[in-house]
Amino acid sequence: MKYISTRDNNLEFSFEEVFLKGLADDGGLFIPVNIQPFSKEELDRFKKLDYTDLATEIIHPFLGSFITKESLKSLINKSYSTFREKEVVKLRKVGDLEILELFHGPTLAFKDVAMQFIGNLYEHYLEKNNSEINIVVATSGDTGAAAIDAIKNKKNLNIFVLHPNNKISSVQRQIMTTGPAKNVFNIAIEGNFDDCQNIVKSMFADLQFSKSINMSGVNSINWARIIAQAVYYFYSYFKINSSDKISFSVPTGNFGDVYAGYLAKKMGLPIDKLIVATNTNDILHRAISKGDYIAKKVSETISPSMDIQIASNFERLIYDISDKNSEITKEIMNKIKVNKYKINEKDLIKINKDFVSECINEEETLSTIKKIYNEYNLVVDPHTAIGVGALRKLNIKSRSIVLATAHPCKFPLAIEKAINKTEPLPDELNYILNEKEHYEILDNNVDKIKNYVKEKIS
Ligand SMILES: *Cc1c(COP(=O)(O)O)cnc(C)c1O
Numbered sequence: 001m002k003y004i005s006t007r008d009n010n011l012e013f014s015f016e017e018v019f020l021k022g023l024a025d026d027g028g029l030f031i032p033v034n035i036q037p038f039s040k041e042e043l044d045r046f047k048k049l050d051y052t053d054l055a056t057e058i059i060h061p062f063l064g065s066f067i068t069k070e071s072l073k074s075l076i077n078k079s080y081s082t083f084r085e086k087e088v089v090k091l092r093k094v095g096d097l098e099i100l101e102l103f104h105g106p107t108l109a110f111k112d113v114a115m116q117f118i119g120n121l122y123e124h125y126l127e128k129n130n131s132e133i134n135i136v137v138a139t140s141g142d143t144g145a146a147a148i149d150a151i152k153n154k155k156n157l158n159i160f161v162l163h164p165n166n167k168i169s170s171v172q173r174q175i176m177t178t179g180p181a182k183n184v185f186n187i188a189i190e191g192n193f194d195d196c197q198n199i200v201k202s203m204f205a206d207l208q209f210s211k212s213i214n215m216s217g218v219n220s221i222n223w224a225r226i227i228a229q230a231v232y233y234f235y236s237y238f239k240i241n242s243s244d245k246i247s248f249s250v251p252t253g254n255f256g257d258v259y260a261g262y263l264a265k266k267m268g269l270p271i272d273k274l275i276v277a278t279n280t281n282d283i284l285h286r287a288i289s290k291g292d293y294i295a296k297k298v299s300e301t302i303s304p305s306m307d308i309q310i311a312s313n314f315e316r317l318i319y320d321i322s323d324k325n326s327e328i329t330k331e332i333m334n335k336i337k338v339n340k341y342k343i344n345e346k347d348l349i350k351i352n353k354d355f356v357s358e359c360i361n362e363e364e365t366l367s368t369i370k371k372i373y374n375e376y377n378l379v380v381d382p383h384t385a386i387g388v389g390a391l392r393k394l395n396i397k398s399r400s401i402v403l404a405t406a407h408p409c410k411f412p413l414a415i416e417k418a419i420n421k422t423e424p425l426p427d428e429l430n431y432i433l434n435e436k437e438h439y440e441i442l443d444n445n446v447d448k449i450k451n452y453v454k455e456k457i458s
Helices: 015-021 040-046 051-066 069-080 111-128 142-151 170-177 193-205 207-212 223-240 256-266 283-290 314-321 326-337 345-354 362-376 382-393 412-419 427-433 446-457
Strands: 003-005 008-013 030-032 090-094 097-101 133-138 157-164 184-189 246-251 271-278 355-359 399-404 440-442
Touching: 003 015, 008 015, 008 326, 015 051, 015 111, 015 223, 040 051, 051 069, 051 223, 069 111, 090 223, 090 362, 097 223, 097 382, 111 133, 111 142, 111 157, 111 223, 133 142, 133 193, 133 446, 142 157, 142 170, 142 184, 157 170, 157 193, 157 446, 170 427, 184 193, 184 446, 193 207, 193 446, 223 246, 223 256, 223 399, 246 256, 246 382, 256 271, 256 314, 271 283, 271 345, 271 382, 283 345, 283 355, 314 326, 314 345, 345 355, 355 382, 362 382, 362 412, 382 399, 440 446
Parallel strands: 097 399, 133 157, 157 184, 184 440, 246 271, 246 399, 271 355
Antiparallel strands: 003 008, 003 030, 090 097
């Protein structure tokens, strides 16, 4: 499969380039030139596969000559061998709800599903290519932990993780910063997630710097993450065994996970609506419901992994609705930069064929956690509660699955506030509570971060 950048579709790239670079040099995002949907026969055959075989079938067409199908299969098996569920994810039916639990990986959030896979893709690449790669990534809490777990102790790889100081839950931070691996560096930035993201973006944009350290990115725009996430949409659809279209409610921040659902739809999965469920950082809700893509100040919520204003992956959708015109996409991205993008009516109609949205505020999040607990004796995390809350507020006709993106024990304060009880960590993670944490607090200043990185790798 060949890829182009959303901002210049004249040049073509291989999967290897797309994977290692993450972001195109022109600032655009990579997407396939063309996506061939699976046939009805292929989908019927996929129904019978277990998770890792299904993942192999879905992911392989995107990888081209990067890896053989056999090696990919064993790579995927290895990636998911650390999960607490044999089938990687778990579809749980409680009352009127169907909840897809994606948090059974080592760091208790759905990010593990893609990140464990990515860690092994790097390893596969480095087995054939003698080089050292430095990964730099910004996190709103869960990406960092998942990336660290996937990369720690791997040869010829270092990872630098930037998180907003004091703006993630303490359990989120402890999972990231405990466990001393020589190739892991945690940095707490005096700022919010968007500041962290901006630092990483400008480090990439400084080509002299990024090339000199062989810098690579694993944030949610990395195409390898998207394709790994598309798999569970297929898996859960087959598990439900419906002949009708179904919808998915997706707690959304950077628009990566829900975009993976959109990709699954383009690959032929009969999805009705993708529900973009946001917290009060509701730029995507305002965009999808009214065309109003205007960033406001980030507010801190009890669902910190979604405290984001600029949803990077949205650019991929913009490219699509602009009829794959990279000039128009570029113009729109320039408007977004100065906060002047209003989606026109024609484009909004196109978007609403696939996406609807809802915003769930703090009070509604807490009351949803409480309601689900009272109704079904099930504790869901605040992000998942937003997915449930959005689905219940909207009037969706089709059968719907809510993506459960994190384990509730990651957000003990929110859970306690909602239902007055705490949710324990799984036994194998209890140790993090007493372990020494390793991180440095640095200013929101890109030059300081660059110097820090250079110092650590020299
Ligand atoms: C990252 C994250 C999200 C948001 O996912 P995006 O792909 O950024 O939209 C939602 N919930 C949890 C728990 C997360 O960690």
